[in-house]
Amino acid sequence: MKEKTKGIVVVASNKPNFYVMALQLIDSIRDFDEDINITLVCEDWMEDERAREFANNVIHCDGHYRAKIWGMTQSPYDLTMYIDADMHCEHEDISKCFDELGDHDVMFSALTDDRSYVYAERDFDTPDGPAQFHLCGGVCLYDMSKPIVREFIQDWWDLTRRQMDKQWWPDGYAESLRSWDQFSLWWLTNKEEKYKDLSVGIFKDDLRWNYYNAFKPSITFPETGPVILRHYSCGINKDDYII
């Protein structure tokens, strides 16, 4: 049987600073693994000579606010590790990320009650009663060699785009949820019959794989080793030009 290809996908769109952060994320991964395959998805006007120096492959996207999910659909790898651009690699175990998937089809980090102090919006009402987001899209490991997974990622992108472009919204859900790609993810994994058998997993000791900088280390910490990927989504400079 042909061995599955493996690689990381990083997406920078909409804001130029994401491009700078994406490059630094890739370079921080290279500090630990020079040979790992990395694809950078960015807008063509962002690209400079560093893109092809740092990444093995560059794909151009448009400036959609959530082009990250489109970028995920474009992965040239079977086993794909998507990582948000505003993250930073701190540990050599990044090389082992693909082993985490096991028998699952898709894998995320979790949104849990005890970490809820850093989440903007997690609980919401549905026509069937209260619900919560459980999956965090900061990192996502998925197997693109499986047709159902390809369809799932493509549907996540289609639904997110339609949701954000105001072409789709279910009755009985708060408008404030529209800006979250977690909503389309929740919808597909909870409401879509087609994906009822999709095996969605959570990284073992997921805090190692997506540790928000705003977490309080005294109460929220990984249990089996140091942080591998740190997420700087709070308090970072997304809008102003870095230089």
Next chain:
Amino acid sequence: MSSRKWMDNAFWENPEEKDDLTCILEIEDDNGKQIRQVMRLKKYIKDSDELNPDFTEVVEVLGEELITKNTEDRIERKKSEKEERRIRDLEHARSRKMEKLFNHKMEVFEIEEIKGCKNRKLKAKLRRAKSQIECDLYAMMILKEHIENEEKVSEGKD
């Protein structure tokens, strides 16, 4: 029918002398409406030797032992709350500092000479710097290396 009750969480303000306490009086009026009033009671009525009847009543109803236990528990609770607050503030400050450092590093990595730096070891050191000063020192080392390389090239030409 109206009633009044001392809540069982009274504590000494001065655990040594035990002549000053804080307690809550729960009063229910004829219509069943409940009012809770926090009271600070001294053993003696001000400027006299006369015992304060409310103080005496609280100590009789709740007992000195319970009030002393409440006082000890409260001191422990306050101490642990203070420690939690201290850790929370420290972690918050640390998190802000790391965000600031992250933004600073992004700026440093956009400096032309550092952008083009091929010295992976020095770049990794800069990336992992734990403070702004450490980050700036590695940035200076990269700049120094860049200038030295430029000088070598120019000497070679000469």
